[in-house]
Amino acid sequence: MxxxxxxxxxxxxxxxxxxxxxxxxxxxxxxxxxxxxxxxxxxxxxxxxxxxxxxxxxxxxxxxxxxxxGQGTLVKTGVPLHLGIEGEGFFKVRDEGGNILYTRQGIMRRDAEGNLLTGSGLQVLDESGKPLNLPGETLTIDERGNATTEAGVVRIPLFAFESPGQMQRVGSGLFVAASGAQDRLVDEPRLYQGQLEESNxxxxxxxxxxxxxxxxxxxxxxxxxxxxxxxxxxxxxxxxx
Incomplete structure (x- = not known):
């Protein structure tokens, strides 16, 4: 040929x-x-x-x-559990199989125990890797991710990697860490309650x-x-x- x-x-x-x-x-x-x-x-x-x-x-x-x-446009929705990220950072989540994933999809909800879930039902994790629990009726979240409820203040952490190449696409707006890659906490996150980041x-x-x-x-x-x-x-x- x-x-x-x-x-x-x-x-x-x-x-x-x-x-x-x-x-x-x-x-x-x-x-x-x-x-x-x-x-x-x-x-x-x-x-x-x-x-x-x-x-x-x-x-x-x-x-x-x-x-x-690249950053997507932030749009106001007024929904308390809509969380828009500006700048670096991802929510760390876990699926039913125990796999750790990362996403910027900010459509959230809470289950009956007050655990924060993504719209598709993935568990949002705290800094220690445990399910993030936000009990109570009222919920106020500031730009640093500090969530205030009747039970106190809980931080919603964002995670990032040293290089974008350390993240691999798995579909549906989700990413996994490449082999050997280690995430880190975002020191000064910018998280906006009642807003969503649009697709870029x-x-x-x-x-x-x-x-x-x-x-x-x-x-x-x-x-x-x-x-x-x-x-x-x-x-x-x-x-x-």
Missing amino acids: SSGLYSALSGATSRLQLMDTISDNLANLKTSGFKKGINRFESLLEEAKAGPTATGVNYARLQEGFSDF VSMMDETTRMMEALRAFEACQKMIKTYDTLAAKADEIGSVG
């Missing part, structure tokens, strides 16, 4: 992967605290492997799983990226058809000879 055909195939495949990421971003346009996914193209040179005298052919490979952690996805930007990816995919398709035609002609010439 022609090396040029391999190049066209890799280009088409990488654009399909890019379309998957863009589709996921658009699907979460209205998801609170969602951080858009991004991809990075990597060019693989055949020349680098074959030696300096060989004819180099570029192959495209798409690296997935990266995130844009821009519909206009994602639509533009989608159109560019589609045009690139169509160009790769045309290349594949051209190479297929050339191969068929070569077979005809070979059979005649």
Whole structure:
């Protein structure tokens, strides 16, 4: 098979992967605290492997799983258990399987015992890794995450990592710590009661990226058809000879 055909195939495949990421971003346009996914193209040179005298052919490979952690817009909702994060930090949560996850989705609720849960039912954890309990009827939360109830004051902590690369996407606005990564408490969190952080996805930007990816995919398709035609002609010439 022609090396040029391999190049066209890799280009088409990488654009399909890019379309998957863009589709996921658009699907979460209205998801609170969602951080858009991004991809990075990597060019693989055949020349680098074959030696300096060989004819180099570029192959495209798409690296997935990266995130844009840019700030989303804070919008007022007036709901006491809507918590919007500004700046760095994530809520630390735990699922039913005991897995530790991180999210900026601030739609919260309390169970019958007063434990703070995310909208999807994940347990929000305190600084010691225990379920965060906020008993009582009234609840006032200041910008540092200090929650005041009839029972006293409890801090709602935010956690961060030294590098964004130490967090891996797992879907639904959730992240896990990369192997060996250790979280840390955010010293001066900014948490706003009655507000939510919107997704940082821009519909206009994602639509533009989608159109560019589609045009690139169509160009790769045309290349594949051209190479297929050339191969068929070569077979005809070979059979005649």
